[in-house]
Amino acid sequence: MGTRFRVVIRTVMGVCAGLILAGCAEDIGVDQHGRKVPAERLEGQWLVINYWAEWCAPCRSEIPQLNALAVQLEAQSVSVLGVNFDGLQGAELTKASQAMGIEFTVLEQDPGARYGLPPSAVLPVTYIVDDQGQMRERLLGEQTAAGLAARVQALRTGG
Template structure:
């Protein structure tokens, strides 16, 4: 019998919940140590329902490392996906269009490729869709433990201060993500 991460990973791989759309249940709040400190040393207000984006380093397709912390100052649409995930494939054209429509603005579409092969395989796969936005790689355990992914695709909406405002399960559209982005832009 599977328990813990193994059961969640199996659920994610089986595709349950994929394509249903909707928000992932929230484990928000974060620990006080994760919250920003105001100049006075007090804990600053956490946006309602938000959780601090992790500062973990992930491997880029170019062989370097990067973290969500590096992207602060931008609205980040972080999409956990896999080459093996059919709903993820259906969603890719929407993400490509979204990235192009926000080019030159403080918005970054970021792919987080989960268990999807080596960098060359991922680049080839993305090229078939014309996806030229940044993509990083992570394993299933990281997707589950770090981002609490329960299915794929999962899209995280991260505000410019580094707070995950929403986690959306299932394929998203340019329109639905555009509304989320516009709500966070000045």
């Protein structure tokens, strides 16, 4: 009976440890709505990460293209993410995202270090990150949904 009790205790401890670790899963941060963005949501996904600012005219005209791209590529394991160039957070980020008409996820924290993205002094800038978390391309200037979709597809097939 002592051996059986130890097995039960070990099992219970293992389950508890697993639950504790699962609760500590790494987050990328929060989005423009204050919701946590869990890392596992983006793992295994290709990412299109766009840096924008309210004062950037090309950024303003690019946003509808990125909204369309997010919908178009969602079923293909591609996520479109935005990052405010000026580092807005909380209510300011929410307000700016709404003013820009952004429908895709905007990260409050800059994921540049996580994905090895080189800083850019030029806007807009868009990075394509592969499903292994490696930056594959840096695109300067205004992009279109068709151009980005084609570029992601080419990179996925080795181009």
